Amino acid sequence: MSSENDTPGQPGGGEPEQLAFIRESVRRAKAPKAKPRTWRGAALAKELPVARVLVDKGVLHLDRYFEYAVPEELDVVAQPGVRVRVRFGAGSKNVRDGRREGGGLIDGFLLERVAEAAYQGPLAALAQVVSPEQVLDPGLLGLTRAVADRYAGSLADVLQLAVPPRHAKAEAHRFPAPPPPPPAPAPGSWQRYERGPDLLATLAAGGAPRAVWTALPGPEWAAEIARAVQATLASGRGALVVAPTVRLAARIDAALREALGEGQHALLTADAGQQRRYQEWLAVRRGAVRAVVGTRAAMFAPVRDLGLVVVWDDGDGHHSDERAPFPHVREVLELRATRDGCAFLLGGWSCTVEAAQLVRSGWAAAVAAPREAVRRAAPLVRTVGDLDEARDEAARAARLPSIAWDVARAALRTGPVLVQVPRRGYVPRLACQRCREPARCRHCAGPLEAREATGVLACGWCGRSEAGWQCDTCGGTRLRAQVVGARRTAEELGRAFSTVPVRTSGREQVLDTVPGEPALVVSTPGAEPVAEGGYAAALLLDGWAMLGRPDLRAGEDALRRWIAAAALVRPQEAGGTVVIMAEPTLRPVQALVRWDPAGHAVRELADRAELGFPPVSRMASVSGTPAALQDFLGAVELPGDAEVLGPVPLPASGPGAARRPGAPPAAAPGERVLVRVPPGSGAALARALKQAQAARMARGGVEPVRVRVDPLDIG
Numbered sequence: 001m002s003s004e005n006d007t008p009g010q011p012g013g014g015e016p017e018q019l020a021f022i023r024e025s026v027r028r029a030k031a032p033k034a035k036p037r038t039w040r041g042a043a044l045a046k047e048l049p050v051a052r053v054l055v056d057k058g059v060l061h062l063d064r065y066f067e068y069a070v071p072e073e074l075d076v077v078a079q080p081g082v083r084v085r086v087r088f089g090a091g092s093k094n095v096r097d098g099r100r101e102g103g104g105l106i107d108g109f110l111l112e113r114v115a116e117a118a119y120q121g122p123l124a125a126l127a128q129v130v131s132p133e134q135v136l137d138p139g140l141l142g143l144t145r146a147v148a149d150r151y152a153g154s155l156a157d158v159l160q161l162a163v164p165p166r167h168a169k170a171e172a173h174r175f176p177a178p179p180p181p182p183p184a185p186a187p188g189s190w191q192r193y194e195r196g197p198d199l200l201a202t203l204a205a206g207g208a209p210r211a212v213w214t215a216l217p218g219p220e221w222a223a224e225i226a227r228a229v230q231a232t233l234a235s236g237r238g239a240l241v242v243a244p245t246v247r248l249a250a251r252i253d254a255a256l257r258e259a260l261g262e263g264q265h266a267l268l269t270a271d272a273g274q275q276r277r278y279q280e281w282l283a284v285r286r287g288a289v290r291a292v293v294g295t296r297a298a299m300f301a302p303v304r305d306l307g308l309v310v311v312w313d314d315g316d317g318h319h320s321d322e323r324a325p326f327p328h329v330r331e332v333l334e335l336r337a338t339r340d341g342c343a344f345l346l347g348g349w350s351c352t353v354e355a356a357q358l359v360r361s362g363w364a365a366a367v368a369a370p371r372e373a374v375r376r377a378a379p380l381v382r383t384v385g386d387l388d389e390a391r392d393e394a395a396r397a398a399r400l401p402s403i404a405w406d407v408a409r410a411a412l413r414t415g416p417v418l419v420q421v422p423r424r425g426y427v428p429r430l431a432c433q434r435c436r437e438p439a440r441c442r443h444c445a446g447p448l449e450a451r452e453a454t455g456v457l458a459c460g461w462c463g464r465s466e467a468g469w470q471c472d473t474c475g476g477t478r479l480r481a482q483v484v485g486a487r488r489t490a491e492e493l494g495r496a497f498s499t500v501p502v503r504t505s506g507r508e509q510v511l512d513t514v515p516g517e518p519a520l521v522v523s524t525p526g527a528e529p530v531a532e533g534g535y536a537a538a539l540l541l542d543g544w545a546m547l548g549r550p551d552l553r554a555g556e557d558a559l560r561r562w563i564a565a566a567a568l569v570r571p572q573e574a575g576g577t578v579v580i581m582a583e584p585t586l587r588p589v590q591a592l593v594r595w596d597p598a599g600h601a602v603r604e605l606a607d608r609a610e611l612g613f614p615p616v617s618r619m620a621s622v623s624g625t626p627a628a629l630q631d632f633l634g635a636v637e638l639p640g641d642a643e644v645l646g647p648v649p650l651p652a653s654g655p656g657a658a659r660r661p662g663a664p665p666a667a668a669p670g671e672r673v674l675v676r677v678p679p680g681s682g683a684a685l686a687r688a689l690k691q692a693q694a695a696r697m698a699r700g701g702v703e704p705v706r707v708r709v710d711p712l713d714i715g
Contacts, residue, residue: 042125045075048113051126055088055108056156058324060694063154065111069123078126081134083166084110085127109136109159133171135163135285139340140302146335150683151709152620152690153325161321162300170279175288179264184234185227189220192377195367196224203231203308203343210337210364212355213347214598216377217567219530221347222255225310228345229291230259237307237342238290242299242329244316245526246271247512252293252312260291268294268301296321299332306342309333313348314355315553315560316526320712328710330354349567349597350560353553353608354615356601368598378595379538379569379576382407383584400496404539404579408520411537411577412500416519418528418538419493420565422545430457431548432471433478438554439469444645445611447550448479460550461674461714463648493522505529525561534570536577543582543589551713552613559588559600566592618682619714620689623650623672624705632705636692639677639684646673674714685709 052065068086070078078084088106105127117123136159144158184204190196195211202209215221229239243249246269253267266280266289283289285302292301296319311319311333319329330346337344344364346355358364369377384401400408408417430439430448439448439457446461448469457466470477494502497520505511505523514521516532523529525546546558562580570576582589591600609616622632629647638644650670677685689707696702 043072044125045070045072045078047075048115050114050117050123051078051084051110052112052114053084053086053108053110053126054155054159055086055106056160057088057106058154058156058160059697060154060690061698063148063156063694066108067117067119067123069125070113071125074126074129077129077132078110078113079132079134080110080112081136082110082132083130083135084108085130087124087127111136111141131166131168131171133166133282135166137302140300143300143332143336143339146339147327147332148325149690150331150335150686151325151327152686152693152707157324158327161297161323161327164278164281164297165274167275167278170275170282173279173282175283175286176263178287178290181234181236182230182260182264185230185259188227189224190227192216192373193367193369195365199345199367200227200231203228204234206235206237206307208307208337208341208343210344210358211346211367212351212359212364213345213367214351214369215347215349216369216373217349217379217563217569217595218377218534218571221312221349222251223259225252225312225345225347226255226259228308228310229256229265232308232343233260233264233290235307237305238303239292239308239310240298240301240303240306240333240336241291241293241310241312242319242333243293243295243312244318244329246295247510248312249293249295250512256291256293263289265289265291265293266301268292268298270295270297296329299327299329299336306336306340308343308345309336310345310347313350313560313564314346315348315350315352315557317712326708326711328712331710334358348560350556350563351597351601352560353556353601353605356598356605357615360602360605366598374595376573377571379566379578380572381566381578381580381593381595383589383593384579384581400493400539400541401579401581404541404581405496407537407577407579408497408539411535411575412497412518412520414518414575415516415533415536415570416514416521416531418531418535418565418568419520419522420525420528420538420540420561421522422525422542430479432474432476437471437473439471439479441466445613446645447552449550458648460648462645493520503529523565525565528565528568530568534574534576535568536570536575538565538569538578540565540578540580540582543580547582547586547588552608553712555586555588556601556604559591559597562588562592563595563597612676612678614710614714616679618677618679618685618710620675620685620707620709621672621711621714622675622689622705622707623670625703626671628703628705629671629673631702632692632696633673635695636688638675638688639681641678641681642685643676644673645676647671648673682709 049070051068051070053068055062055066085105086108089104140162144162145155148155148158185200187197187200190200199209199211225241229241232239241252243252249269256265266284268277268280284292287304290304292298292303311329314330321327333344359366382403384403411417431437432439440446441448441459441462441464443464444459444462446459448457448466449460450457457469458464459466501519503511503514503519503521505521505527510527511529514529514531521529540562546561547554566578569578580589580592587600587603591597622629648671650672675685686709693707
C-alpha cells in the first residue's frame, strides 16, 4: 500500500534528505528586514512638514538640531518625542528632484514639528519612525539639555543615559491604571529627629522642603525613606529615590513594598535586563506608578507630577557616571528640584562637604537627631594609634592590637564581628612623619607626591617641584607613606580566630546578609553585609591606608566608609564596640569617636573655602597627550578669573586596565591640567571648554582630550 506523497525510489514515502534539509534551513532562516525607505517622490505632510531631529552622534560639533522633511505616510506617527531613523552625511551635492538623498542611517529623536525650515536648502526625509512611543517629553528634554550644558557635554550623550534602549515586547505591555494615593504615614522613627515629623507633614500637605538628613545608625534608614515617599504620594505627587548600589536599592525597594504594597512603585537598576528595565521605565513614563527607586540611571526617570527627589549616600563614587559627560546624581537631582519645584532630601549616615555647603548657603535645612539620641543609637568607638601599636607585642606579631584582640574575642561570644580591611589599590599620599599633616604645595595647596623616576617631590596639581619641604604645623622635615596588603591581613586574622567561621565579602563575592551567629566577617569598604541583629563589634584596620590616599576627599571618604561599617554595629547599650586603627588626633578619627559627621563636613568646608577648593570653587580637569593638551589650551578662551594648574603627568594605568573614554592611548604619555574658577563662573567655564572641544572635533584629525567638569578625584 502506498501513499499519494510517496516518491519513486523512496520506499515508505517522504522527501529526499537533501530537499528536506533545504526546506528546514529556509524555514529557520530569519526573514529579511525591510530597509527604511528613502521616500523618493513621496508627498509631504500637509501640516507641520518639517521635523527637527537630534541625531545620535554624540560629538560636540553636532550638538544641535537637524531639519528633515516629514513624509505624508509618517505624518500620524512622527510626533515629538519618538525615536526615528534618518539618513545623515549625504552632503549638499546629493540632491534629486529637490530632495537630499543618500547618507548613512542613524538613530535620533524627533524633538518638534514646525511649518517652515530654517535651513534654506533641500531637506532629506525621515527614513523611519522606530516606534510611536513618545519617550522624550519637554520636561525630560529640558533637564537633559541643562545637564549637558553644566558638564560641557552633548545632549545626545546625556539622552543615552536618560532613555533606556527600546524593547518591542515591553512597549506592547498593557499597564494598569495608577493606584490611588495612600494615606499619610505616621512619623514613626522620624520622631527621633528634631525636624523629622515636620518634614513628613510638609510633604503630605504638598509642600517642597529641602533637607540634608544625617541618619542615625541602624537599619531604620530604608523605612524612613519609604515613609517620606508615602507622605509625598499621599499628596497626589510622585517620588524618586536614587541609591548608589543595587544592594542598597533593594533594601529601599523592600521597605517600599512593606509600606505601600506590591505594584505601587518601580525598581530601575541596570542588572534588571533590557526588557524588564524598559518595561519598568515605561510604567513610570505612562503614569502607571508614581514612585521610583533605582541606581544612578534612575536620576532621569520621567516621574509624573514629581514631588520629591531623594539621594542616599551622595559621597559614594557610584553616583558619578563614568560615561561622558560624567554627571553626578546629587547635582542632577538638585537641578530637578529647582526646575520642578519639588522637595529635595539628601540623606546618609555621613555628610559630604557638598551637603554642608547646601545647608550653609540656606538652600537646604539640616535634619538631625539630638545628641542624646545619637549616643543611644551609636556604638562605642575606641582608637588605637601608631604609638599604641609600636608598644604592643600582639600588634607586632599579628598586626592586631591587644585592644582589638580583646574586643573581638569578647564580642564573638554574642555575635558576628565585622573586620573592615582596605582593598588593594589604596595608595596613600605623603604626610608629615611627626604630626601626620598632609604635605601640600606652597603655591596651590595641592598634594605633594614623589615622582617615580627621580623621587623628587612635586605637586600633583600644578607640577611645581618642592625642595626643602618643612611641615607648617610642627616643623618636621620627614615624610611618611604606607602601603598595606589587605589579603595578607585577612589571612592572618583568619588564622588568629581559627575557632570561628570566617566569611569574606569583597570584589569577587559580595555578601548581602550574614546570620547573627558568632563569625568573623572580613570585608572591603562598601561590601559590608548586614548582620541579623547587628554586629557585636567592628574592627576598622589600617586607617592610614584610607586617610593617606592622594585625594582631596581622602579624610571625608575615610570617615564615610568607617561610619557605614560602624552603623551596622549594635548600639553601645547593647554592647556594640568599634575599634579603629588610626591616629586618634586626626580630624576624621575624632569625628568618628564623637559620631559627628556633619561637624566634620562643616570644618572641611571652611578649610576648602580658605584655600579655594571645590565645592566653594568650580574645577575642571583636561587630560590628553602633551601635544593635544597644549593645542587645546592654546585654543580655549577661558574666563578671565580662571586659574590653570599644571600640567602634571597622569599616573600610569595598571596592566590590563581599561582606558577611559577620551584618555590618551595606552602607549602615549598622558598629562592633566586643572582649571579652577571662583563661584559664579562655573557656567562660563563649562561653555568655554565645550566650545573649544567642539572646534577641535570639527577640524578632525586631532588627538582627543578628555574634559571632565567637577571631577571626583583631583588629587
